[in-house]
Amino acid sequence: MYPFALCLLAAVSSVSASTAQTCKTLDAKIPGRVSYPDSTAYNASISSYYSGQERDLNPGCIFRPTSTSEVSQFIKLVTSSGNTQFAVRGGGHTLWPGAANVDGGITVDMRAMNSLSLSEDHKIAHLGAGAVFSDIYPQLTPYNLTVMGGRVPGIGAGGFVTGGGITFLSRKHGFSCDNVYGYEVVLASGKVVYASQSSNSDLWLALKGGSNNFGIITRFDLAAFPLGNMWYSDLSYNYTDSVLSANAKAFSKFMKPANYDSAAMMGMFVYYTNQGFGVSNAMWYVEDVANPKVYDAFTQIPNLGGVSELATVDKVVNDFGQNLPATTGRSYQLTFTFNNPPASVYLQLIQIWEKRITALSKVEGLFIEFLFQPQPVTNGTNMFGLTPGKTDYVLIDMTAAYDNASDDALVESVINDIVKQQRALLKSSKYLVDFIYLNYADISQNVLSTWGAGNLAKLQAVSKKYDPKGVFQTRSPGGYKLFKK
Numbered sequence: 001m002y003p004f005a006l007c008l009l010a011a012v013s014s015v016s017a018s019t020a021q022t023c024k025t026l027d028a029k030i031p032g033r034v035s036y037p038d039s040t041a042y043n044a045s046i047s048s049y050y051s052g053q054e055r056d057l058n059p060g061c062i063f064r065p066t067s068t069s070e071v072s073q074f075i076k077l078v079t080s081s082g083n084t085q086f087a088v089r090g091g092g093h094t095l096w097p098g099a100a101n102v103d104g105g106i107t108v109d110m111r112a113m114n115s116l117s118l119s120e121d122h123k124i125a126h127l128g129a130g131a132v133f134s135d136i137y138p139q140l141t142p143y144n145l146t147v148m149g150g151r152v153p154g155i156g157a158g159g160f161v162t163g164g165g166i167t168f169l170s171r172k173h174g175f176s177c178d179n180v181y182g183y184e185v186v187l188a189s190g191k192v193v194y195a196s197q198s199s200n201s202d203l204w205l206a207l208k209g210g211s212n213n214f215g216i217i218t219r220f221d222l223a224a225f226p227l228g229n230m231w232y233s234d235l236s237y238n239y240t241d242s243v244l245s246a247n248a249k250a251f252s253k254f255m256k257p258a259n260y261d262s263a264a265m266m267g268m269f270v271y272y273t274n275q276g277f278g279v280s281n282a283m284w285y286v287e288d289v290a291n292p293k294v295y296d297a298f299t300q301i302p303n304l305g306g307v308s309e310l311a312t313v314d315k316v317v318n319d320f321g322q323n324l325p326a327t328t329g330r331s332y333q334l335t336f337t338f339n340n341p342p343a344s345v346y347l348q349l350i351q352i353w354e355k356r357i358t359a360l361s362k363v364e365g366l367f368i369e370f371l372f373q374p375q376p377v378t379n380g381t382n383m384f385g386l387t388p389g390k391t392d393y394v395l396i397d398m399t400a401a402y403d404n405a406s407d408d409a410l411v412e413s414v415i416n417d418i419v420k421q422q423r424a425l426l427k428s429s430k431y432l433v434d435f436i437y438l439n440y441a442d443i444s445q446n447v448l449s450t451w452g453a454g455n456l457a458k459l460q461a462v463s464k465k466y467d468p469k470g471v472f473q474t475r476s477p478g479g480y481k482l483f484k485k
């Protein structure tokens with residue numbers, strides 16, 4: 001399954017003396033939480049990353065805390081031990097290497113901190129920051145409640161919520177991070193603080209997009225929303241000019257502010273595999289209503305059938321998850337945002353993709369998805385610098401999954417080239433928006449600087465205040481860091 005064992009073995013030798021010592025001390029101090037290469041626990045943690053690029057990295061040890069106090073002890077120890085580097089992981093679904101794993105350092109696997117409790121009025125879900133949403137939804141189903149989490153199995157709260165979070169409810173309530181009332185955070189000093197609108201509010205706001213730059217989050221206090229059954233449909237179509245044209249028209253119309261329906265989320269997928277091209281629509285309606293009219297223009301296009309169901313969130317997540325690879329050998333992803341253009345512009349974007357993507361026809365195990373989605377309708381409580389209440393931002397996610405590292409350079413160059421041409425088209429026609437969505441971006445995309453100079457400066461100031469020594473900037477190297485090296 002993993003043809004990269006040789007790289008893994010080579011990496012073991014890069015564990016520094018400092019890391020080895022820190023692992024040992026940690027193991028003695030908090031017994032039972034540290035695992036080493038070649039053990040079952042270590043292997044299980046590594047093999048559960050979504051992408052092969054993350055599985056290739058081999059930390060000196062993996063620390064699996066079970067409480068906030070253990071996280072605090074870890075941070076105190078690691079910051080007083082030479083130059084040991086560390087990474088923090090949640091669901092491990094970021095694609096690029098080093099986001100949530102670290103070669104030769106210590107990886108903190110947060111997934112044992114996965115508790116869930118509800119406030120008495122059922123309006124707040126207290127969620128352990130290592131929780132994986134697909135394990136949480138079934139626990140909320142008996143209450144007819146949900147939280148704003150991932151739409152396929154395995155997505156962790158830690159990365160998803162700190163990077164934004166696009167959910168079934170995002171047309172109504174914005175990004176998941178807009179709906180976090182409070183964060184329990186372990187700072188670089190080991191101090192545990194609570195950040196909310198009324199305490200440490202600068203940190204509270206910074207964490208709404210700030211990813212892993214400010215501390216290790218140990219608990220999210222998230223808005224819980226009433227939702228029993230929702231409607232989900234996924235329809236496939238033949239990839240023909242007339243289908244693409246009808247879809248482009250339908251999507252452009254769906255995105256017009258006059259047609260905005262806050263319950264209606266969807267994704268228009270154009271894809272390419274070794275078998276050729278395809279197109280499908282995933283439609284999600286967060287009311288107990290079958291076949292909502294808002295999707296008529298999509299469902300009336302002659303199609304090859306698919307799913308249509310009224311079901312609970314946990315079931316929809318499992319069913320939709322069947323459409324995507326459960327894990328990938330290699331993967332690469334880019335994203336960008338624009339204002340809803342006329343149908344003709346969607347078709348031009350697809351044509352650019354269609355012409356160039358066939359250069360990948362020989363790539364083994366290829367699955368490319370070119371996904372159009374309505375962007376969340378944010379109320380602006382985050383660091384993204386987007387216009388609050390705007391309903392017609394469209395978000396692109398172009399993801400390649402394939403088998404073999406020897407194809408990395410080709411895949412990256414083709415995807416980069418397509419996105420470059422598409423952005424140039426949108427820029428010249430004045431539809432392009434600067435904003436880059438962190439959770440769909442590659443590390444090569446300059447995410448934080450697209451949120452506006454003012455917001456980057458705010459993030460930097462919060463870092464200086466809560467992490468004056470820059471521990472999360474230098475000792476935890478993976479991620480979109482706040483200061484240029």
Ligand SMILES: Cc1cc2nc3c(=O)[nH]c(=O)nc-3n(C[C@H](O)[C@H](O)[C@H](O)COP(=O)(O)OP(=O)(O)OC[C@H]3O[C@@H](n4cnc5c(N)ncnc54)[C@H](O)[C@@H]3O)c2cc1C
Pocket residue numbers: 050087088089090091092093094095099100110129130149150151152154155156157158159160161162163164165166167211212213215216217218324439440478479
């Ligand atoms: C198949 C698939 C489907 C997806 N679907 C969606 C979707 O529906 N909507 C959407 O918005 N996104 C989606 N994504 C993208 C997803 O939001 C990101 O990959 C996100 O980072 C996943 O979170 P994680 O905890 O699993 O990631 P990880 O890779 O574990 O972590 C991501 C980042 O967060 C940091 N982090 C994790 N936990 C903590 C913590 N406790 N404290 C501080 N920092 C922490 C890590 O250090 C890392 O830098 C999808 C991705 C995949 C692969």
Ligand SMILES: *[C@@H]1O[C@H](CO)[C@@H](O)[C@H](O)[C@H]1NC(C)=O
Pocket residue numbers: 005008037038039040043
């Ligand atoms: C862990 O994985 C390595 C590398 O794939 C393998 O050599 C080793 O046997 C595994 N150990 C256990 C206990 O599973």
Ligand SMILES: *[C@@H]1O[C@H](CO)[C@@H](O)[C@H](O)[C@H]1NC(C)=O
Pocket residue numbers: 142143144228
């Ligand atoms: C949840 O919703 C279903 C369907 O609307 C209803 O039958 C059930 O009583 C609700 N359960 C709770 C705990 O409110």
Ligand SMILES: *[C@@H]1O[C@H](CO)[C@@H](O)[C@H](O)[C@H]1NC(C)=O
Pocket residue numbers: 178179180223379380381
């Ligand atoms: C946005 O929504 C969140 C969650 O409901 C709320 O805490 C915040 O005050 C809202 N902000 C604005 C500007 O309305």
Ligand SMILES: *[C@@H]1O[C@H](CO)[C@@H](O)[C@H](O)[C@H]1NC(C)=O
Pocket residue numbers: 238302303304
């Ligand atoms: C899809 O294409 C196949 C093969 O050309 C054809 O038989 C089928 O009727 C088409 N289906 C639709 C819904 O257009």
Ligand SMILES: *[C@@H]1O[C@H](CO)[C@@H](O)[C@H](O)[C@H]1NC(C)=O
Pocket residue numbers: 003364403404405406
């Ligand atoms: C990867 O590609 C190389 C070179 O094309 C080939 O020799 C090898 O068999 C491929 N490996 C896998 C696992 O597909």
